[in-house]
Amino acid sequence: MKKTFRDNWRVVVEIMPRAREIRASQLGFTGLDYDLNGRLTGEAFEMTFVPRDLGDIGSGFFVSGHRHGRDVDAAYRARCEEMLAEFRRCDHVLSGRVECDEEHRCSHCDLVWEVLTADEAADGSTNQDAHSVEGEPVCCEAAINEFRTERSIPLLATAGGAA
Known part of the structure; x- marks a missing residue:
């Protein structure tokens, strides 16, 4: 019947800058610490983080993502959940979620899955x-x-x- 494909796994976190010493480099903005005087303030904003490829073993070496198990989606979800848990340890992270793009297709004709409303x-x-x-x-x-x-x-x- 319906096949589901997931891609573009990511972690989205909502960050609340505090009127205290948070360096821009701690949030991934390198080279701005001097210009920002070490302080970030303002409204909450979201940042999206993309996990490295399952096959990326570092130092420019890649192996097939399927070597990490049969369920690649579960492996990406687990990696993103681990990242999210780490982000949530920071006091300036208000919330977060794991997202991915989903596409549903028919297992017979491979067209986009649609049903009668x-x-x-x-x-x-x-x-x-x-x-x-x-x-x-x-x-x-x-x-x-x-x-x-x-x-x-x-x-x-x-x-x-x-x-």
């Missing part, structure tokens, strides 16, 4: 047949029939099901 299912003009329901995929016959088989809904007429 409740409004579309109620509108006969957007249905495949009288048995179309909310949540039914719209990309291909194979996905629709797989969905219907799992829910004991008659298959599409073109696949030998009742219309």
